[in-house]
Amino acid sequence: MVSPLILINLKTYQEGIGGSAHRIATAAENVAKESGVTIGVAPSFMDLRPLSTHFSIPVYAQHIDGITPGAHTGYILPEAVKLAGAHGTLINHSERRLTLADIEAAVAAAKRLQLETVVCTNNVATSAAAAALAPDYVAIEPPELIGSGVSVSKADPEIIRRSVEAVRGVRDDVQVLTGAGIQSGDCVKIALDLGTQGVLLASSVVKADDPAAVLRELVSLL
Numbered sequence: 001m002v003s004p005l006i007l008i009n010l011k012t013y014q015e016g017i018g019g020s021a022h023r024i025a026t027a028a029e030n031v032a033k034e035s036g037v038t039i040g041v042a043p044s045f046m047d048l049r050p051l052s053t054h055f056s057i058p059v060y061a062q063h064i065d066g067i068t069p070g071a072h073t074g075y076i077l078p079e080a081v082k083l084a085g086a087h088g089t090l091i092n093h094s095e096r097r098l099t100l101a102d103i104e105a106a107v108a109a110a111k112r113l114q115l116e117t118v119v120c121t122n123n124v125a126t127s128a129a130a131a132a133l134a135p136d137y138v139a140i141e142p143p144e145l146i147g148s149g150v151s152v153s154k155a156d157p158e159i160i161r162r163s164v165e166a167v168r169g170v171r172d173d174v175q176v177l178t179g180a181g182i183q184s185g186d187c188v189k190i191a192l193d194l195g196t197q198g199v200l201l202a203s204s205v206v207k208a209d210d211p212a213a214v215l216r217e218l219v220s221l222l
């Protein structure tokens with residue numbers, strides 16, 4: 001059985017580079033050590049290298065483009081993310097949507113570099129489609145609940161259950177995460193009881209005065 005994953009997406013909540021990412025990563029590393037739960041962070045690209053150097057928790061990119069080195073201006077090169085020390089990457093987050101062809105290319109590039117892949121999806125059908133690309137994780141997040149403070153685990157457990165079923169129907173080696181409004185140990189426990197392997201979250205930890213306290217609550221029922 002794979003250990004549950006709590007993946008914190010720092011999005012662009014931080015003002016300036018370094019400070020708040022370092023604060024959240026410190027909290028994540030401390031709570032991961034205390035609890036034995038795997039806690040990862042997905043900072044801005046500029047923070048990948050400092051975090052991967054200073055912390056032992058897994059660090060994820062928020063996006064990659066399915067390109068190879070060459071003439072691509074303004075793209076995120078998977079090789080650069082790997083060199084910056086990333087353990088894995090989000091792909092197709094709701095706030096960074098891609099076409100199916102782009103998702104396939106990004107997953108292929110990540111696999112080539114042995115970057116763990118977390119493909120985000122917005123409904124049951126896209127979860128099944130994403131699973132067919134054989135990422136490590138599919139992360140189902142109803143867009144209307146993202147950043148809402150209303151937990152997907154409580155407001156829409158059915159989408160989690162049906163996504164797990166849809167992914168399992170395509171491949172049994174793809175793990176499922178869920179996210180949107182996750183804020184308590186209860187939310188995490190419900191998500192795991194519905195067959196997921198963990199949660200993808202942002203605001204409850206990133207906007208907290210005491211991120212370590214929120215993380216301790218999140219892992220409290222595991």
Ligand SMILES: O=C[C@H](O)COP(=O)(O)O
Nearest residue numbers: 009147180181201202203
């Ligand atoms: O990547 C994280 C998700 O979009 C969830 O964000 P949230 O926890 O602020 O709802």
